[in-house]
Amino acid sequence: MNLPTSKAQNTTIISYTVSFPEAQAHYADIEMHISDLNQDILDLKMPVWTPGSYLVREFAKNIESLSAAARTKPLAPRKINKNTWRITTKGISALTIKYRVYANENSVRTSYIDASHAFLSTSGIFIYPANMMHQPSTINIKPYKGWAQVSTSLEMVNGDPFTRRAPNYDILFDSPIEVGNQDVFGFNASGVKYEVCMYGGGNYDKERIKKDLHQIVEKEAAIYGENPNSHYVFIIHNHLKSGGGLEHLSSTVLGVSRDAYGTEKGYKNFLALAAHEHFHLWNVKRLRPVVLGPFDYDNENYTTNLWIAEGFTEYYQEIIVRRTNLYPVENYLDALVTEFNILENLPGKDVQTVAESSFDAWIKAYRPNENSANSTISYYNKGAIIGMMLDLEIINSSGGKYSLDDVMKYMYTEYYKTKKRGYTDGEFKKGFEKFAGKKLDDFYKKYINGLTPVDYNQYLGYAGYKITDELADNNDPALGLITATNGNKKVIVTSVLRGTAAYIDGINVNDELVAIDNNPITDAGTMLDGKKPGDKIQVSVTRDGLPLTIPVTLLKNARVKYQIVPVDNATPQQLQVRKKWLSL
Known part of the structure; x- marks a missing residue:
């Protein structure tokens, strides 16, 4: 040939x-x-x-x-x-x-x-x-x-x-x-021409979007010291219900619900999504794991570092919006603690490491099933938490001189601009250590390649914060099910969480919940009213068209609902870290 x-x-x-x-x-x-x-x-x-x-x-x-x-x-x-x-x-x-x-x-x-x-x-x-x-x-x-x-x-x-x-x-x-016939408007920021293209209509305010995206672009470019584009395009698809985004070298595509711009929560989520995808023009499109470019378009391209590529980007999407001062600190802390609650209520946190989650993205992340909550985590979610942990570690150990920003800029300059290649896992670890001023072998062993529970109070404590659990004193019973009501108003089990009463006693996904102690179930949210942990109940289900009664011993609801609150009498060092971290 x-x-x-x-x-x-x-x-x-x-x-x-x-x-x-x-x-x-x-x-x-x-x-x-x-x-x-x-x-x-x-x-x-x-x-x-x-x-x-x-x-x-x-x-x-x-x-x-x-x-x-x-x-x-x-x-x-x-x-x-x-x-x-x-x-x-x-x-x-x-x-x-x-x-x-x-x-x-x-x-x-x-x-x-x-x-x-x-x-x-x-x-x-x-x-x-x-x-x-x-x-x-x-x-x-x-x-x-x-x-x-x-x-x-x-x-x-x-x-x-x-x-x-x-x-x-x-x-x-x-x-x-x-x-x-998309609606096209634009602005200039960090020396770059930006184009915003809106398809599908919506209740957006062009001038507000231009002003706020301008701030986000400037804050992100400041981290890296440059904006490597001459022309950047936001392609935004507005639908009845939509979400998500995908980064590109000099553009991004966002999915937004067309009426989301009209509420503060919806608009803030839009800004966070835009901040996330735009941050990718540095992190992953240029500063990238070594295997992600040149691409093999015929096969999977494996890396254990999506917790950096995507997880850190998720961390920065909220901290960048915080830096614009468009929203108060409380909004940022609420977004951060939401990440904590997602991870801590997943049984998969005790099964899959964040490095494994990255590597197995090709077969698990985009193909979730009814057991995913029991066996997997998201490298977005835990990666964002690790980003926070390392940011606070670096700020604290350097006395406020450095932060995660310095690591990102150093790695971008060293590998994208100077060496003109991607980074390895070990090279990024050395980048963290350079600015933390210490070895991070134990951190990697516990949190990247291991399943050690996150010590939130250690890292938040550097900034004078701690977590409290709103549900700590509850004594509510739980089956441990996720359900959906179908078109025939039948309550169908869609997931059974590991270690819960339903999991232990054998309720299955796709079971139709019919009755508890012969009382018909019409509302999954009230089916345990009057019950308490330790109660033995009879759950009537239909499985594969046949009736079945399952004896279940109720357990205490093990879910957590954390809040981030200030510690009493924060020290000057804690306040210094807080100021640096939250741009106060």
């Missing part, structure tokens, strides 16, 4: 034309033109995943009717595996490939097309020639009838908004494209 040579890769010209003749049916039609080709065999590939979302999504499943031709001569593409098509190109210097993509998965990670707009998550739209990842390409958009806008971080060609250029495929696959 004559594989592409370096010379061939440098001279091959690639362009795409994207049109939407059946947008109403969720289709995009793609024409790929390749010229100045000089090889006997051409393999065309479709990525199986999109960076930032650690799940093999098999984008090739959405491709239909792939064909190829050299001028008027039809060629015969042959599929050789799930995401690769092979074409014999001996003696052929130019060819056209045509295919269709079905796009009807409405999320920030996947493409979606209808008559109102097209969102192109590019790793699931564009096939690429194997061994030509460094090749540039041109993308020409032919909009559906009435569409007038294109929003993407890809630069225009000759000032034409419908023609964009990608310097290489890593950048193309990291540059989503929004096409339609």
Whole structure:
């Protein structure tokens, strides 16, 4: 086989034309033109995943009717595996490939097309020639009838908004494209032009958003000492109910409920989401684990460091909003203690380490099931808590001279800018130790690679805070179930938590709860009224269509509900740490 040579890769010209003749049916039609080709065999590939979302999504499943031709001569593409098509190109210097993509998965990670707009998550739209990842390409958009806008971080060609250029495929696959009639407005911050593109309407206030996003951008850029973009795009999809985001090199896609902007809680959550995804333009898009770039688009890319890449970003999303002074300290502490409560009420905290959670993202994080709460944790959640712990440790041990900010800036400068590569787990550990002024072997043993319960009071104590448990004195009984009421108003068990009464005595997921001590269950929230821990009850269920009665001994509700409160008589050192930590 004559594989592409370096010379061939440098001279091959690639362009795409994207049109939407059946947008109403969720289709995009793609024409790929390749010229100045000089090889006997051409393999065309479709990525199986999109960076930032650690799940093999098999984008090739959405491709239909792939064909190829050299001028008027039809060629015969042959599929050789799930995401690769092979074409014999001996003696052929130019060819056209045509295919269709079905796009009807409405999320920030996947493409979606209808008559109102097209969102192109590019790793699931564009096939690429194997061994030509460094090749540039041109993308020409032919909009559906009435569409007038294109929003993407890809630069225009000759000032034409419908023609964009990608310097290489890593950048193309990291540059989503929004096409339609989105509401576009912008601002300048940290020397960069920012574009905000709103699809789906909503009760947002443009001027407020511009002002507040400006503050967030400036606070985040201040940590790293620079903003590496010239142009950044927020693509925001507003739906009836929506959430989540996905980071990209010079843009992000956010999902927001269109009416969320009208409440302080909803608006604050929007700012935190925007702060999270924008923070990624440094942390993970540039300062990254060594395996996350150059990407292998055919296979999983494993790392034990998503607790840094995602968890620290979750920690910073709240602390950055705090630094803008848009909300009081109490709001920040409430957001932080919510992270504590999520982790501490998961039985999985005693099973899966945060390093394991990172590594197993590909098979567990995006594929939760009814037992996930018992066997897993989130590297977002525990990573955010570890971010807080290390931030306070560094501030305290350095007498307020350093913080986690200094670690992030040092690692960004040292590995992204100077060494021009990703970091290893050991290298980031040394970065923490450099500013903490101490070895962190025990910390890693306990909290990164181990299952030691978090000592919240130790770390909060550095800043003169402690936790209290609102439920500490309760004596309420609990079965330990999570339930849902279906369309027929039946109460169905959706999860059984490890170590609870239901778990021990054998109530199962998918059981229909019918009665307790022959009293019909109409409301799961009141089914234990009048009961106490130690009571022996008879739970009537329907399992697989058959009636079953299960004797259960009720246990005390083991849930915690922490609050963060100041300690009495905080010392000057504690107040110094608090001031540095909370930007007081």
